[in-house]
Amino acid sequence: MTKAVKIYLFKMDNLGNTIRKLREAKELPLRTVAAYLDIDQAILSKIERGQRKINRDQVIRLAQYFEVKEETLLVSWLSDKLVYELEDEELALKALQVAEEKIKYTTLKPKK
Amino acid sequence: MTKAVKIYLFKMDNLGNTIRKLREAKELPLRTVAAYLDIDQAILSKIERGQRKINRDQVIRLAQYFEVKEETLLVSWLSDKLVYELEDEELALKALQVAEEKIKYTTLKPKK
DNA sequence: ATATATTTTGACAGCTTTTGTCAAAAATAG
DNA sequence: CTATTTTTGACAAAAGCTGTCAAAATATAT
Secondary structure (H helix, E strand, O other), X not given: OOOOOOOOOOOOOOHHHHHHHHHHHOOOOHHHHHHHHOOOHHHXXXXXXXXXXXXXXXXXXXXXXXXXXXXXXXXXXXXXXXHHHOOOOXXXXXXXXXXXXXXXXXXXXXOO | OOOOOOOOOOOOOXXXXXXXXXXXXXXXXXXXXXXXXXXXXXXXXXHHOOOOOOOHHXXXXXXXXXXXXXXXXXXXXXXXXXXXXXXXXXXXXXHHHHHHHHHHHHHHOOOO
């Protein structure tokens, strides 16, 4: 049995912070959640602090585990990766806008 | 001496295509441009066709070489990386928007 | 068509990065 | 203080990236 605690997620948080908040809200030790993900607790500790990467499958499993929408965590995970890719780039915002156009463009005109 | 040819770059092109267009506009063989970048021509061939990555320094050198704005090629390069990171993701556009918010957010409030 | 130049391909080795494991150290809770 | 949890860093294995090379394929020119 886990505690039912109302928890408000902050969109600007990176996924690591969000995971930590979710885990602490339920007062679960790293050990427990790590076991569920089948990884070492040291890795989960690092994931929560942004020192290690988490993969897509693990994000999805966590969404189920913590009963939050998959989309919420996936968007957080993806956007973290984008932000990481753009770190220290002055052209970050321009690149994001062009990327958006490119994706819209190729979605409209599927290749082949 | 290189030919002076008016060339129009297409924003939606990936960087590889743009490089190829620039190179062909000047009628230069892979060999020549590759030598300038100090890489094997096989790699440049792959870069132009999107099979290999190009790094930041190489992008900047190419901008100088082809006399186009650094920003133009860097934005193309960065946005390609973002698109690559998001390939096959249905949440791509949402992730881009959140990434934009995150970057604006942390730029306004520099940490520490 | 032949000869020449250019481009593409794939195998390979070396290097870097990523990933997970582990145990000890540090921090926190009771 | 004791017990529990979290963090840290060293390590090895696995995966990924980079450049080199030569042969195969393609394109160009005569």
